[in-house]
Amino acid sequence: MLEVLDGTGSSPKDAAGDAPPHLQYLLEPLHTTVHTQRGATATLPCVLRALPRNYRVKWSKLEPANYRESIILITNGLYHKNYGPLSPRVRLRHSHRYDASLTITDVALEDEGRYRCQLVNGLEDESVSLTLHLEGVVFPYQPSNGRYKFNYHEAKRACEQQDSRLATYQQLYKAWTEGLDWCNAGWILDGTVHYPIINSREPCGGRLLLPGVRTYGARDKQKDRFDAFCFTSAxxxxxxxxxxxxxxxxxxxxxxxxxxxxxxxxxxxxxxxxxxxxxxxxxxxxxxxxxxxxxxxxxxxxxxxxxxxxxxxxxxxxxxxxxxxxxxxx
Structure with missing residues (x-):
């Protein structure tokens, strides 16, 4: 079924969410989105308002390709340990004793996404979520032998071979708001298939559909074949x-x-x-x-x-x- 989605990748009926719970130990960040470019150094803020007697702070990242949460760093205030592929490029800013902010050096394309700073205090825990946003450009890509030749894995590899990666839904949506109008459907990072239309026309779903990012939803990553939407940065x-x-x-x-x-x-x-x-x-x-x-x-x-x-x-x-x-x- 063909749908037109909003900028979050959700239908309007799914857009409402619960208010965040009250924070006892963590300060709510003034800005929840940090803007950066590839190759830069970026800091995701996480500051404690009080220090519990025994606590841990855990940084993790939500991976859009598989919806899993990957641990990046754990600290008890005195010691810390890094985990995963980000390990060589992350450190705690630690500008004062209440500062658990995460600094990422040499920002890469795959670093974009949602991060969580979680404070664990005995049986209690609370967290703040932040988004690292890379300034960049989305472009449609197809191989030399014509359109609709990539399964998901081939599309992912093709983008990576061209100094880019498969775009996220948010990146594709932003590109649409900036003028991307493309009639061929393409894979994005989460395994769904979309195409952005500004000028409605017969070959692209018909004139009656409103402009928007049109979607075919999740497809078979091995069998189904489309083009790719790639994202690159500075x-x-x-x-x-x-x-x-x-x-x-x-x-x-x-x-x-x-x-x-x-x-x-x-x-x-x-x-x-x-x-x-x-x-x-x-x-x-x-x-x-x-x-x-x-x-x-x-x-x-x-x-x-x-x-x-x-x-x-x-x-x-x-x-x-x-x-x-x-x-x-x-």
Whole structure:
């Protein structure tokens, strides 16, 4: 069944929730969302108003791909222990004795999501929830052999190979509010399938459906096949263009000759979003596609009215028609 969901991924009838319980030991954070970018350092606030005699503070993260809660760090105020893949990049801020805030260094794409700071005091416990939000860009992605070729696992791998990851529902919804209009359905991180529509039209569910993020719900991750919606954030490096007439193999070599690598699709989108990269020249990318980024739309550069990354698809790799986009890390 096709539904149109709100920004939380829930139907309106499910939106109401219970008020948070009264906190005895933890201070309610002034802001429950922390905004950051890939590569930055971010701190999730958790401050005690009083210190119980014997207590523990446990930090955990809700994993959107499987709805499980993963422990990150446990402390008793004197000692702490880190857990899981975040372990090398997290520490307690501990700016004073009541401070149990969690600092994450070198923020990665997979760090976005909901975190919980839980105080355990004997049989009692209380917690505050916070959201780490990465500024970024969502882009639709399909392989060279056409649309609707990915099962869930292939879609996940394809995004990761292009310096991105499968988008969350919240990221896709935000992209829709910012103008993403795409008629092909794609996988997102939680295993559901959606497509964002701004201009209702016959091939995209019909003219009678309101604009919104339309959903097919959860699908079979092995058997069902769709495109992918990928998410990427700021670059730790630079994308630049080499003007030449190169085939695909020569494009990769041209980048290597400059001490760089041929850019991935996510890197080009990131440079367009965060560095305002604007070029009217089609260039090879690592997946064999040819694209170009436009921040200032103009008639001779595709003629479309909105900024975006334009695509020439996947031409023959033997063609010597295009230049190449290269990426060099910092």
């Amino acid at each position: 670059l730790q490096g630079q994308v630049y263009f080499i003007r030449a007439h190169l085939n695909f193999k020569e494009a990769g070599q041209a980048c290597r000759n400059h001490g760089a690598a041929i850019a991935k699709v996510g890197q080009l989108y990131s440079a367009w979003k965060f560095s305002q990269l604007d070029r009217c020249d089609g260039g090879w990318l690592a997946d064999g596609s040819v694209r170009y980024p436009i921040t200032t739309p103009r008639e001779r550069c595709g003629g479309l009215p909105d900024p975006g990354v334009r695509s020439f698809g996947f031409p023959s790799k033997e063609l010597r028609t295009y230049g190449t986009y290269c990426f060099v890390g910092k």
